[in-house]
Amino acid sequence: MKVICVAKRDPNAAPESFAALADAESQTAMRFAVDDFVREIYSIADGSGAVIIVEAESADAAKAKLSELPFVKAGLLQIEFIPVKAYRALSKLAG
Numbered sequence: 001m002k003v004i005c006v007a008k009r010d011p012n013a014a015p016e017s018f019a020a021l022a023d024a025e026s027q028t029a030m031r032f033a034v035d036d037f038v039r040e041i042y043s044i045a046d047g048s049g050a051v052i053i054v055e056a057e058s059a060d061a062a063k064a065k066l067s068e069l070p071f072v073k074a075g076l077l078q079i080e081f082i083p084v085k086a087y088r089a090l091s092k093l094a095g
Helices: 015-034 059-066 089-094
Strands: 002-009 038-043 049-055 077-084
Touching: 002 059, 015 038, 049 059, 059 077
Parallel strands: none
Antiparallel strands: 002 049, 002 077, 038 049
């Protein structure tokens, strides 16, 4: 199942907190992409976080995997998990 994950930075966290973990965060995210867990990843334009599209068995499985991110471990990110499926009107077009 596809899960859209909206990760927002803690606005009260010091920029230095993010800088100290940035390399580890990037490496972990890239490993997730190589493992076909992360399918797409985008920065939010205002720098407040990221939107990540993952492939997982459930939203809970996605949450468990993304809890491995250094920013999440440090309490610097809050993530909303939104399971999605194909738009239902598409099936009417195919029929």
